[in-house]
Amino acid sequence: xxxxxxxxxxxxxxxxxxxILRAPDVGYFTAPLTRGAVVAPGMQAGAxxxxxxxxxxxxxxxxxxxxISDPSERVLAPVGYGDVLYRVxxxxxGEAMQDEGEADDVGAGLVLVSEQxxxxxxxxxxxxxxxxxxxxVLEEGAAxxxxxxxxxxxxxxxxxxRGLPARARVVRWLAADGGDVQKGDPILGLEPA
Amino acid sequence: MFRSLLVAxxxxxxxxxxxxxxxxxxxxxxxxxxxxQGASWTEEFDEVVCVGGPAPAESxxxxxxxxxxxxxxxxxxxxxxxxxLAENARFAALxxxxxxxxxxxxxxxxxxxxxxWPSKVAMRAAGLDLTPGSDGLLTDVDEAVRVAQEVGYxxxxxxxxxxxxxxxxxxxTEAEVRxxxxxARAEATAAFGNxxxxxxxxxxxxRHIEVQIIGDRFGRAVHLFERDCSxxxxxxxxxxxxxxxxxxxxxxxxxxxxAAQAAAAIGYVGAGTIEFLAAPETGRLSFMEMNTRxxxxxxxxxxxxxxxxxxxxxxIAAGGAxxxxxxxxxxxxxxxxxxxNAEDPSDGFRPTPGTLDEFSIPLDLGPGRVRxxxxxxxxxxxxxxxxxxxxxxxxxxxDRPQAIETMKRTLGGAxxxxxxxxxxxxxxxLGSDEFTSGxxxxxxxxxxPA
Numbered sequence: 073x074x075x076x077x078x079x080x081x082x083x084x085x086x087x088x089x090x091x092i093l094r095a096p097d098v099g100y101f102t103a104p105l106t107r108g109a110v111v112a113p114g115m116q117a118g119a120x121x122x123x124x125x126x127x128x129x130x131x132x133x134x135x136x137x138x139x140i141s142d143p144s145e146r147v148l149a150p151v152g153y154g155d156v157l158y159r160v161x162x163x164x165x166g167e168a169m170q171d172e173g174e175a176d177d178v179g180a181g182l183v184l185v186s187e188q189x190x191x192x193x194x195x196x197x198x199x200x201x202x203x204x205x206x207x208x209v210l211e212e213g214a215a216x217x218x219x220x221x222x223x224x225x226x227x228x229x230x231x232x233x234r235g236l237p238a239r240a241r242v243v244r245w246l247a248a249d250g251g252d253v254q255k256g257d258p259i260l261g262l263e264p265a
Numbered sequence: 266m267f268r269s270l271l272v273a274x275x276x277x278x279x280x281x282x283x284x285x286x287x288x289x290x291x292x293x294x295x296x297x298x299x300x301x302q303g304a305s306w307t308e309e310f311d312e313v314v315c316v317g318g319p320a321p322a323e324s325x326x327x328x329x330x331x332x333x334x335x336x337x338x339x340x341x342x343x344x345x346x347x348x349x350l351a352e353n354a355r356f357a358a359l360x361x362x363x364x365x366x367x368x369x370x371x372x373x374x375x376x377x378x379x380x381x382w383p384s385k386v387a388m389r390a391a392g393l394d395l396t397p398g399s400d401g402l403l404t405d406v407d408e409a410v411r412v413a414q415e416v417g418y419x420x421x422x423x424x425x426x427x428x429x430x431x432x433x434x435x436x437x438t439e440a441e442v443r444x445x446x447x448x449a450r451a452e453a454t455a456a457f458g459n460x461x462x463x464x465x466x467x468x469x470x471x472r473h474i475e476v477q478i479i480g481d482r483f484g485r486a487v488h489l490f491e492r493d494c495s496x497x498x499x500x501x502x503x504x505x506x507x508x509x510x511x512x513x514x515x516x517x518x519x520x521x522x523x524a525a526q527a528a529a530a531i532g533y534v535g536a537g538t539i540e541f542l543a544a545p546e547t548g549r550l551s552f553m554e555m556n557t558r559x560x561x562x563x564x565x566x567x568x569x570x571x572x573x574x575x576x577x578x579x580x581i582a583a584g585g586a587x588x589x590x591x592x593x594x595x596x597x598x599x600x601x602x603x604x605x606n607a608e609d610p611s612d613g614f615r616p617t618p619g620t621l622d623e624f625s626i627p628l629d630l631g632p633g634r635v636r637x638x639x640x641x642x643x644x645x646x647x648x649x650x651x652x653x654x655x656x657x658x659x660x661x662x663x664d665r666p667q668a669i670e671t672m673k674r675t676l677g678g679a680x681x682x683x684x685x686x687x688x689x690x691x692x693x694x695l696g697s698d699e700f701t702s703g704x705x706x707x708x709x710x711x712x713x714p715a
Contacts, residue, residue: 154315
């Protein structure tokens with residue numbers, strides 16, 4: 073895959089309170105966000121390989137929420153202009169976008185947030201199992217994911233700080249594998265174990 | 266033959282090509298703009314890819330998006346139809362670079378025929394007559410004046426890269442040539458980035474007669490006789506017919522043979538049309554231009570020869586030879602085509618987009634056969650973004666009077682409401698003495714007040 077040489081904003085429309093993000097051009101759609109990923113304006117949400125090269129797809133202004141659609145099973149999915157790439161539920165934004173430092177108890181959920189800005193990787197390496205998956209119980213120091221900052225990878229451990237309990241069960245990923253996070257963005261949805 | 270083909274066009278021509286593809290067992294992939302998405306005509310395709318927004322520049326003219334659409338749908342070939350990218354040599358080259366067969370002549374042939382002077386040089390070398398004028402591009406205004414005196418006034422200055430009348434000036438005196446030359450050059454430079462001019466004797470009136478040719482990769486070219494397209498408005502053809510009522514049988518055979526020889530001489534591959542102007546009084550036929558694509562009016566030729574021109578295009582593009590010999594082409598009966606546009610002829614041909622509340626054209630009012638090429642049906646939208654052609658009615662009968670009669674009955678029985686159409690104009694033309702006599706030229710529309 074060639075390096076994305078520029079960005080294209082996804083095209084936005086709305087249907088019954090759900091935000092629809094559509095392909096801005098014809099091409100092969102790749103590296104999609106997964107269901108549950110939390111999106112905010114400016115985030116990269118996959119790439120489109122066009123005749124003139126690859127372009128990073130960006131979340132446009134006014135879009136915050138959680139992806140509620142499943143990614144294509146094809147690695148390079150052919151899409152046309154205007155095809156639906158993501159459905160985003162803005163109602164999930166309140167739950168998912170807790171980025172003020174404290175992990176609030178939202179409904180049954182707790183949130184582990186990122187301490188720094190970077191790119192999140194769910195797996196220690198390509199083809200390997202993720203560090204954790206929904207249903208796993210995390211204890212102090214357990215590896216949650218990798219975060220890539222300026223080509224340096226560090227392990228993000230589970231810490232019982234900021235209101236998180238000593239043991240927590242993983243509910244779902246809130247940051248996409250390969251997705252960019254800002255400091256304070258949610259990585260995992262949790263519940264007390 | 267190709268397994269899959271992308272049709273880089275919309276509307277009537279897209280449907281025409283999709284049907285030819287299906288007849289040949291080829292999977293047809295269509296492209297649409299967001300304005301055409303879901304239109305009834307897109308049902309003719311096995312697969313449709315949206316390539317952009319409503320304006321042509323956002324969709325049907327986006328070369329890279331169209332090539333990408335062909336790649337990701339597994340197409341081996343691209344048919345450009347007419348209009349849009351059909352005569353764009355860069356698009357043809359982009360297709361070839363990406364391993365797609367462009368259904369048309371080589372990009373270099375398109376390039377040469379797209380420029381006025383190079384195409385004239387090529388055709389003169391291939392044995393066709395040109396309208397008297399400058400021998401090549403003019404170096405300065407003095408040369409223009411000298412050539413004008415040789416060929417006699419009035420003369421017309423034309424831009425080599427011209428189109429749409431820009432850089433074009435009609436001059437009746439030396440003073441007018443001296444005045445027009447610099448402004449025509451400046452206009453051509455501004456419009457086309459190419460200020461080259463040439464000069465020809467200005468012919469008013471005359472008839473527009475064009476010859477359909479088909480060439481293959483093996484150096485062979487045949488002609489499918491001529492079409493007469495002299496019923497025009499502002500250089501837009503309204504009615505076309507084959508054969509031309511202005512040619513005798515000998516003239517017909519000779520013109521066809523010369524056109525086929527010229528096509529073979531330039532190594533033309535695929536279907537193309539060589540346009541001639543028949544001078545008033547003398548009837549002398551001089552080369553005007555070559556269209557390196559399928560023409561809107563190709564059905565009249567199909568009706569009188571029984572040859573499916575789009576099918577031939579596909580066969581030749583796939584590496585095949587022309588499927589018949591010149592001796593195997595015969596002209597039978599007479600065919601006329603009327604272009605039904607969503608325009609109001611009584612209001613300056615103002616386009617009238619809208620919804621077709623009713624749309625029916627009778628096929629059985631005889632005496633001849635009727636063919637309707639269209640992409641619309643009752644309830645369809647005629648969007649405001651594209652050209653106004655909604656249907657072509659083509660009739661075929663034993664002779665010209667019967668063809669005219671068939672067309673009159675057919676158009677008289679057509680019910681199209683929701684948009685205005687050019688049918689009233691066609692009925693006026695078909696009913697006029699000028700048209701039935703066959704004696705008219707491109708200056709005015711027979712039977713229709715100027």
